[in-house]
Amino acid sequence: MDRLIYTAMTGANAAASRQAVLSNNLANASTPGFRAQLATYRAVPLRGDGATTRVFALEATAGHSDLPGPAMRTDRSLDAMATGNSWFTVQGLDGTEAYTRSGHFEVSTDGTLVTGSGLPVLNNGGSPITVPPGAEVSIGHDGGVSAKVGNQPANAIGRLKLVSPNADDPLKRSDDGLFRSLSGDPLNNDDNARLQVGVLEGSNVNPIEAMVGMIQTARQFEVQTRLMQSAESNDRSAAQLLGLQG
Numbered sequence: 001m002d003r004l005i006y007t008a009m010t011g012a013n014a015a016a017s018r019q020a021v022l023s024n025n026l027a028n029a030s031t032p033g034f035r036a037q038l039a040t041y042r043a044v045p046l047r048g049d050g051a052t053t054r055v056f057a058l059e060a061t062a063g064h065s066d067l068p069g070p071a072m073r074t075d076r077s078l079d080a081m082a083t084g085n086s087w088f089t090v091q092g093l094d095g096t097e098a099y100t101r102s103g104h105f106e107v108s109t110d111g112t113l114v115t116g117s118g119l120p121v122l123n124n125g126g127s128p129i130t131v132p133p134g135a136e137v138s139i140g141h142d143g144g145v146s147a148k149v150g151n152q153p154a155n156a157i158g159r160l161k162l163v164s165p166n167a168d169d170p171l172k173r174s175d176d177g178l179f180r181s182l183s184g185d186p187l188n189n190d191d192n193a194r195l196q197v198g199v200l201e202g203s204n205v206n207p208i209e210a211m212v213g214m215i216q217t218a219r220q221f222e223v224q225t226r227l228m229q230s231a232e233s234n235d236r237s238a239a240q241l242l243g244l245q246g
Contacts, residue, residue, distance in 0.1 A: 033102030
């Protein structure tokens with residue numbers, strides 16, 4: 001009886017975890033540069049004396065989808081889309097170097113070039129980019145950042161750090177939604193990386209696919225719940241039979 005309960009209970013928990021992943025993907029279907037999370041199931045045997053026949057069903061995040069999102073033209077000078085496998089470099093809230101595909105940039109009140117969520121954008125030296133007061137900022141196709149004050153000629157104030165991860169040190173999603181190298185070490189700057197300026201990369205989430213997955217997962221959760229109810233009913237019937245006095 002407990003084998004059925006173990007399987008149904010962990011199956012329902014795995015379905016709930018997958019539902020959370022799918023709902024997060026759907027919620028970010030319009031977030032620039034968002035990469036859809038992938039999920040999969042795996043079976044984990046329960047170790048211990050007398051418990052080798054019990055198996056946990058667990059949901060495991062398999063990584064993220066590397067498919068590019070759609071290009072959305074904005075004609076804004078501080079919007080850029082990294083081409084190919086290139087990523088922008090930012091400074092996370094924990095102070096570490098992180099990577100994102102979202103190229104929507106702004107100038108903060110203190111003159112720092114930041115992302116739309118307020119994270120400092122790093123240059124190819126790993127430092128934040130400072131913009132002169134009142135300057136008009138533009139980004140070049142090679143990642144170069146220029147600032148123009150009034151009628152003065154534009155001056156280069158830095159170059160965005162663009163990285164291109166490879167199979168030897170791929171990227172993994174962190175809890176803050178940013179990506180970091182699997183090794184934990186900062187990736188090297190890619191001088192050959194190029195940008196499309198005035199364009200933003202959209203989310204690569206397929207809303208229809210996410211909604212269908214949520215419906216399937218909800219039905220699977222209901223099946224696991226019915227199994228637990230059946231196990232409870234069977235256990236109650238067995239207890240009644242054992243309680244009969246001959």
